[in-house]
Amino acid sequence: MTVPMEDVWAAAELVAFGLRPGARPTEGNPYGLLLERYRTSTAFRDTVDTVAGGLGLVVLGAPPRTGLVLTTQPGSVFAVRMADLRGGNLGADDKLVAGLAVLGIAAYAFPTDAELDATEVKIVEVAALDRFIRDAIERLPEGGDAEHRRAADVYRRTAAFRPKDRQPGPARGCTQFAVQEVLGWLVERGAARAMPQMGPSTYQLTDRFRLLVADMAGGEALSALRAAA
Structure with missing residues (x-):
């Protein structure tokens, strides 16, 4: 027809x-x-x-x-990559930390596949997310994928918080800054919203993020982080 x-x-x-x-x-x-x-x-x-x-x-x-x-789909001109953060000026370690931050947000908000069917609002906060990721990587079993292990090692040895000189919030070079940067990246793509009325580092995850997580559910890295958490 x-x-x-x-x-x-x-x-x-x-x-x-x-x-x-x-x-x-x-x-x-x-x-x-x-x-x-x-x-x-x-x-x-x-x-x-x-x-x-x-x-x-x-x-x-x-x-x-x-x-x-x-x-x-693979090869699409519309593909969005973590490497696009900071205009593509991420170093190798920064890319690993950013990727782990995305997985950490997904595992924190949706600890099981069943949670992906729920539509209640998910609120996240930068420092709490950072603590969650650090606790999870400490529980990761030995061995496993070498790239995942390297990402965990880089995250672990990076300072959790470094203050800015004259402004509130984390400075570049700490994991809380990386988490906040990733959340800002999600905001730009409609997958999160800043919630300043609830705190300067608080965000709401949208249904767009929930469906994107559902699409990648079952991946080895996300499954490992969920299990460790």
Whole structure:
């Protein structure tokens, strides 16, 4: 069956909204109307999934309060990498710490796969996350993947907190700064929101982050960190 061009155009519009981290669907706005159509029309959903697939994307879900959640296929031009932090100026050890911070946030917020089915709001705080990661890596069994072990060793020997000269908060060169930097990176991608009313280093994780974690659930590194924690 031939799909009308206006449906293909509408599907492409919805994918574009999904790629825009700051876009929020609300009842009656263009994003909200397209999202509701995706959630209620099988034919339109198939068209959106096909358009996304042609761009190297996969639709993970479409929660009403978050919008279309997309992840990338291998080689996609839309792929987002941890190396993109700081404009690509991360050193080798910084990349390991940042990657472990992402896994730590996932394991802290969703300690089991069953938790990924829950939709309650997840609130996280930088210092608590850092303590959680440090406690978990101390319990990691000997052996295992060499890269994971090296990441744990780098994290362990990096100071937990270094104060800034004249401002509150952690300075670059400590793990709390790395955790906060990763959370800021997630905010830019619509996977978290800063919650200054609850504290300067407190964040809310969105459904976008939950679905992204669900997509990587079962990975060896996340499983190991969950088990250790």
